[in-house]
Amino acid sequence: MNLVLAPREKGQLICRASGTPKPTINWAMNGIPIENSPEDPNRKVEGDTIIFEEVQTGSSAVYQCNASNEYGYLLSNAFVNVLSETPRVLTPANKVYQVIRNNHALLDCSSFGSPIPKITWFKDSQSSTLEGDPYLLHENGTLEIYVAQALNSGKYICVARNTLGIAENHVYLEVKEPTRILKQPKYKVAQRNRNVVFECKVKHDPTLIPIMIWLKDNGELPDDERFLVDSDSLTITDVTENDAGTYTCIMNTSLDHDSASAELTVVEATPTPAVIYEQPDPPTDLELTDMKPRSVQLTWIPGDEHNSPIHKFVIQYTDSLHDHGHWHNLTHVPGSKTTAHLQLSPYVHYTFRVLALNAVGLSDPSNPSHMYKTNPAAPEENPSGVKGFGTEHDNLMILWKPMSGLQANGPGLQYKVMWRQKDVDKNWTSVTVANVSKFMVSGTPTFTPYEVKVQAINNNGIGPDPAVVTGHSGEDLPVQAPDIVQVLVLNSTLAEVNWEPVPPKTVRGHLKGYKVYYWRERSLHKHNPHRVEQQLLTFSGNKSHGMLPGLQPYSLYLFNVRVYNGKGEGPASSNLQFETPEGVPGRPSFLRITNSNLDSLTLEWGPPNDRNGHLTGYTLKYQPVNNSNDLGPMEELALPANKTSITLPNLKYSTRYKFYFNAKTGQGAGPVITEEAVTIMDEGKLHPAAPAFGNVSSSMGEDGMLISWEYWGAEKHVYVEYIVKNDNKEWQKEYVNGSQAYVLKGLKEGLSYRVRVVAKGHDNQAVLHQSEEVLVTVPAMPSRQVDIATQGWFIGLMCAIALLILILLIICFIKRNKGGKYPVKEKEDAHTDPEFQPMKEDDCTFGEYSDTEDHKPLKGSRTPSNGTVHRDSSDDSLVDYGGGDGQFNEDGSFIGQYSGKSSIRETAGGHERSEAPSPVNTTTMNSFV
Template identity: 65%
Template sequence: MDWTLNLAFCPALQSHLYFCVFRPTPVIRWIKEGGELPTNRTFFENFKKTLKIIDVSEADSGKYKCIARNTLGSTHHTITVTVKAAPYWITAPRNLVLSPGEDGTLICRANGNPKPSIIWLRNGVSIAIAPEDPSRKVDGDTIIFSDVQESLSAVYQCNASNEYGYLLANAFVNVLAEPPRILTPANKLYQVIANNPALLDCAFFGSPVPEIEWFKGVKGSILHGDLYVFHDNGTLEIPVAQKDSTGTYTCVARNKLGKVQNEVHLEVKDPTMIIKQPEYKIVQRAGQVSFECTIKHDRTLIPTITWLKDNGEPPEDERFIIHKDSLAIMNVTDKDDGTYTCVANTTLDSVSASAVLTVVAATPTPAIIYDRPNPPFDLELTDQLERSVQLSWIPGYDNNSPITNFVVEYEDGMHEPGIWHYQTEVRGTQTTVQLKLSPYVNYSFRVIAVNEIGRSQPSEASEQYLTKAAKPDENPSGVQGIGSEPDNLVITWEPLKGFQSNGPGLQYKVSWRQKDVGDEWTSVIVANVSKYIVSGTPTFVPYEIKVQSLNDLGYAPEPAEVIGHSGEDLPMVAPGNVQVHIVNSTLAKVHWDPVPLKTVRGHLQGYRIYYWKVQNLSKRRRRHVEKKILTFSGNKTHGMLPGLEPYSSYKLNVRVVNGKGEGPASPDKLFKTPEGEVPSSPSFLKITNPTLDSLTLEWGPPTHPNGVLIAYTLKFQPINSTHELGPLVDIRIPANETSLILSNLNYSTRYKFYFYAQTSVGSGSQITEEAVTIMDEAGILPPAVGTGKVRPVYPRIRNVTASAAESYANISWEYEGPDHVNFYVEYGVAGSKEDWKKEIVNGSRSFFVLKGLTPGTAYKVRVGAEGLSGFVSSEDVFETGPAMASRQVDIATQGWFIGLMCAVALLILILLIVCFIRRNKGGKYPVKEKEDAHADPEIQPMKEDDGTFGEYRSLESDAEDHKPLKKGSRTPSDRTVKKEDSDDSLVDYGEGVNGQFNEDGSFIGQYSGKKEKEPAEGNESSEAPSPVNAMNSFV
């Protein structure tokens, strides 16, 4: 049996099956004649009756024999397998770059079954029909080029095909003439570690292909020999780089069209080494342990040390403390057992070292006393050089607390004897340190040990070490040139400290010259000072300045130059063309032309605007002029003026500012702001003269009208006893009015008022107030039989006054109305919208002290009476005094003053008792004289100026008659007799009796000015009680 398998139609992993069938079922074996079955690609199925070969290739062609044996005998069968294949590449053609005159070949090799035929094409056209070219020869699967020219450049195609398929490949033949080019960047730096290979690149391009040569240095000899390896791509390899391999290497590329070269640099670094590796440690639980890892590295590389635990990151635990070259573990636990690795890395190499930590059980220890360490001792100076010395010491006892670090201090016995300075600090395990020194210093050193408890006492000072003098290493810092006057230049600097002088005879060379003029340097050598003044300079011109230090051994390095300026003078001219643009009612933008810089005569710091309000257009009176200032830094030509008041006139001027001060002001510029926001609330609202059906309102205009007032609006509504609001009444009032009498109101009714001003912009903030009309006469109670004078029943609180101090105020008032009334005082900050604060008055007193007030604050206050429809007085405004620097002594709280007042009161009381006793003993009473002096008021003629005698008086006139009394005066009420004219004042204030006496004074009642049968129609006098009245009440 023959089988033919076409690979052109067998994709990868294709398999093929062969069958053998026998009966009875035999034992089957497969073999391939002349070869072995492919082990990895052969599988048996169906009890070995099927041979399966996967991933078939041409090598699987051949004869396969199936041998079967059973109880009846054996037999075999041969199957011939032929594998056919589509073309596949052996060598595909590749792009070819040739230079004119060179030779080259294109190779196109393919295989298959049957073997494929090769056809060449040029730019898509078969070469067989193309014109012959003597520089090109086709030899089957190869094209040979010889002595090519640039016209030979083309794309060549190779077509390999058989009956099962074809392959097509393109190759570009480019005949190119190009001088050499080096593609590696110039001056590229290569860094390697010693004893490692170094690869220096010299990537190039050119046609013909350039030849590459390497040189060491710019003009060195060509490199060759076993020390170097030259790669075809131009790379130079140094297999084992040494320190002396460091240097500059030159790569030269040349062909017949030219030559080019490039330089690269090689630095060979010392390897990083661990000179002190971590050591194996055994530590008890709760103890502490430290691993050290000291490295040595190339001084130009920056190393980093990383610690690993069991090849992983150490735990993020504050017990693990990582220092520069050590790892400390505090309060060790069993989990800390393991391998610790120190890894030192640089940018070029890495080294590591490991140690094992074993944690064991802790053993009981006696109580330990911890203390500061003892001071180090045996200080020794070795390796004494001009600029360095090595200091070593022996640590003192640590007193059971490990030493964490040592502090090294030094004393300069030449320049600052007795003063110790900090030098350096090292870890607690280190007992030597290399110290850097300065020239011309007499050094002494001491060491202080530090542990967790504290610092030890300093060690004994080391021996003194005097370094040699030398030229200064540095120049003064902080060099500046700033003129203090218009014709000088003050050069200042920070002098060197003593140990910075490096030698005796420290001085400074001060040099200056005017900048951009081409003058020679002017120099002067001055002693060890910090400034020098150059006189006779032009005003504010730039100078180049430098200050160089020197001593007896020479000069410091050349100093850097700084730019300074001679002194400034006031600016010469004012900004011009000042313009104001109104942005809105509170904001304006100001523009001006900058002044010429040469007229500034100094550092231009900016422009300053002075502006002030001339007049508020809604008020005719002038106010105190308060100028405001705004400064705009830099060379600005405009600025904004915020916070202006609407509807106001302003003036401004602009000035230029330098370091010396301000220049002249520009001419004043007048501008006006338009009407702005709505007006503020009226400055006050007072409600006075309450009657049965009317109230008088007085107000002040808004503090900030922000425009022309066109009217006021008053709204009011009644409030009933449950504080419910009634209907709202709206009244419009002309803007020139300051008061209004509201009539036709309800009696004994509380009203709430809302009052605000209006401009063309709109309505402003409102102010609110409440007031109460008085009761009518129907509510007046008849007098009790046998009582004296009757107090009017309708309530009235007036003349509320405040006497203010720094933090308290005494509030007093006058009251008319029923007895046994409980008063309260309400107060708050004037102009505030917060609720009134309320204080209850103890008893029926007519005064109260408000405490805890803020100094220098305006307050509003009013007084009310509970149980009388909640009426209150009109408001009064007072202001507390300013806060004093120190607390003043209140004389009323002093013991001596209280004692004195008590003694005076006691004497007055005794005197009054004596007078009272003498009167009651029946002394003569001048009745006749009293009768002659005071006739019965019923028959006295009416005075011309008192038209209200015997008639009802209006509340308005009544209020006018009851103004506060002057000291010692009395004001008579209607249809009453003045108290000083009465027969006996004791009768008038007789605590509810008739004023009758059983002795000589019993007939006095006939001549009393009291009309018991007449109702009290007029208002009672508001006079204060006399001492006699007070006495009657007391008795």
């Protein structure tokens, strides 16, 4: 076997051989006898063993062991690789594992490094490593929790370290509660036309999304409104005989499920009391007798049948050693028996119970029996599901299904894994492992068949000889492209590709098939030059040809071919090209009637979007249609390819015509486009009448373009039609329900539109009347300005402010009416002024407060521009509080503030009065009351 060592590590290569006479062992390094190879003080050869001591970087080599005697020799190679690599954790970071409680959990920590990293696990913020019960650390770094509980949930840290470094990874474990049906549906006997309710109450983990499903006789419920499914029940109303059967409720989550069933029996309604049928009572008095190493006899006493005979007894067991608390069906016996001879497995701690079954359903379980223990033994079976496959090009993964404790038959379960190269090796290479379900064999050649087998071993012996399974080592990408690639164009839309299959050895894996990548490079017509994205067709198996359908006519295509296996695709063949011939063209892009006269109609059309070749012309067919929708004789015209309109003369007046129009290439005619139109009436045979449509006008509104018109016609099918100016597409139509105005919504800003109004006949096809076209332009609308005066919030704010001012005015008025008094007399006594003047009777003013001495404005008011306000330091009057001229009435209240008049002063010459403008207006003074 190959040997991987880190620098300064020790190791051994052992070459053991047997034969008669005893073989001689000779060693070689890189094909040179080891005695002739450069000396290495860290290498010592001792017979059949090479001992390496503190190997150095750069001492990697291939060693050959030659075992020979006089009858022949055997040669074996081993690669000694001295590798120095820091640890790397290969398991994805932050991976979340979910497991149901009481099940085992496996947390992966795949790593790589040299020396081989040592793996340790930590949980959450704990500093101690996870070792011992309930944890088991496998050799590959996987951490196993035998019986996961809620407390095991959390973050786990995997640390890989060697002498060169350390790496860590975080994974998360979520332990979920199991899904259990707490209340199972029970057997029901219902009379016809009555209602029945089956209950099914379930408990599940709240973080998992439950899905409840009801089945009838293991199929879907009938599609009938009488079946009403609720979250925890099924109701069947007005039951019939067809509703009888078995109903099953299934609660599924993403991790587990549980189910329960009950039967419904439908009987005829009868006035006499019906016999009550119920499930039987559980058996009693369980007893174990005739106890042997691998068998035991169980006896019991049946319970009450409740008017329905017992069909059978079901014997269940639980294994307290391996699967405590979970009951499993072991066997069943007819309802006429009360004993059962039970065959047992080794190394199991059995406890039994019995259930009785009649037409109504199962009884409750009996009380459990005494425990019966069987002795361990060698395994009687080997692991199932053995497979051999590669995950990389140089390995072989051997995988198997782990055996349960019940299958192990004893303690110390291990697996002996054996493999050999098919048809090359005679001897098996083996390794014995425990607590794992896979083993990786490294250094295998690419995609080579191997024979593998896995055998069970325990402390009491080995299992039977296992079956041999054939597998393959890992695949690698194919190395050769298909050769001799050819193409045969069958018609304008189909081509056949042929290639020479690649040699099997170059596939280097399971041949899955071939892939043809192809794409339309361009059209061969100047009017359709666009390129189509790459397409892929896969041909499974060892094919050598394939068809390419759905090609575009008259086009240039490129393609290549690749082989692929389970690993991926091989190299592509060289790109080849081919051209598809002409095909029939597509439908003309449009056909419309642009002018309708008494005996003529004018048609316009556009060429097909998909010409698929050179257009050779057009075919126009038309025929009259009467009021009974009967078709008249067909006329046909051939038109040149460069023509885009035609006027048809000599038509009948007031007649509906149906037109059929298609394009042609050299390969034939394309699909037909149809249209209908009506010639106008003979004006000479009618009294002169006003036209059906009057003036058509337009205006732009907030919701769109408003089109209004006058209409005097009798037809009720009126449409507004519009199209972008200079556009060749079909007219857009909007039906008008008896109105003479319509708002066109969704028009694009800045574009001009042709608009017309038409009236159609009873068949809603032929145009009988048509208005003149109007040209409307949708302006590029600026962003709408919001008028704040019309906003609800602004109106509400103004109302609130007005209400607040009104309240303040009311408060001021109340305060004034209370007659607020001011101690004027005391102020005058406290300030004796030599120029004191008594109150003037005639003008009710105080001399010391007259305008001649003080012109103080209120606080915040402006000082008059014709003078400066002077204040004596002894002045202490109510002007300090009023901030301006003060006038009072007899009770001391202010007058000037409400009168709006200035004070009156006397001049030295007499009673001349002058009015100075008051610096305070009425409104401002009112706010200071």
